[in-house]
Amino acid sequence: MAYRLKSATKDLGGFNVSRILPNARKRTVGPFVFVDHMGPAVFPPGKGINVRPHPHIGLATISYLMAGSMLHRDSLGSRQEIFPGDVNWMTAGRGIVHSERETIEVRAAESHFDGLQCWVALPEDKVDIDPSFIHVPKAQLPNVYREKVMMRLIAGEAYNCTSPVKTYSPMFYLDVVSEAGADVERPCSMSETAVYVASGAVQIGDEVFGAGDFVVLEDEERIVTTETGRYFLLGGMPLPKQPLLRWNFLAYSRKKLEQAEERWRLGQFPVIPGDENEHIPLPS
Secondary structure: OOEEEOOEEEEOOOOEEEEEEOOOOOOOEOOEEEEEEEEEEEEOOOOOOOEEEEEEEOEEEEEEEEEOOEEEEEOOOOEEEEOOOOEEEEEOOOOEEEEEEOOHHHHOOOEEEEEEEEEEEOOHHHOOOOOEEEEEOHHHOOEEEEOOEEEEEEEEEEOOEEOOOOOOOOEEEEEEEEOOOOEEEOOOOOOEEEEEEEEEEEEEOOEEEEOOOEEEOOOOOEEEEEEEEEEEEEEEOOOOOOOEEEOOEEEOOHHHHHHHHHHHHOOOOOOOOOOOOOOOOOOO
């Protein structure tokens, strides 16, 4: 039977997010180890997104917005503003530092912000690959059309389509807008699958789920929209080995996590060109 996971509210420096994964009941869905719903939020002039430079190892981050914009900068020299429907995919590998802020134009006026931030575990044999960053505009992402349904494939493979976003293990991540009465089959019956309802309502098995529900499917094969809205489908093949996740670091041994923490504490990660004056300290 499908079941929902309760989210926790976290403060990310001036705005709250709903943290869904990791969760005490289920720590991963396929390779997804972290899911935050950022917003929805309305910022007055002078306020907004201001996530200072911080490090990652062993994972890839996926930024995807439904409203607003965000300026990504990293230690590779990448500088990319993301808008709704675009994808920012950052592979941390052996180590990268990035910040998420805004442009002056956005900060100067009232602004709306709403999006999802996900982390995907790199396989054990790829955790030390070179860091990288790609930006894929929404026009380059595949669309899937069904009766009463429009989908965008953000990353991975689903419904005979492949996203140009490079992944490191079998997975899928879809943005779905559907009318009441729409009926969508699970992308891959062999994969772990979750549905995050952003608006409207869906029926999975015998239960109806509404906005804010993150639902893990078990034997259920179909998602039926009972109230017109938007939801996300994500998942993939189960990880062959569960990784360890501590703060922003993912590894398959405690020693590697401790080494990453020490590197950050000693200032041994690379800096972000033009954004090197601030950083998030290692949590105590």
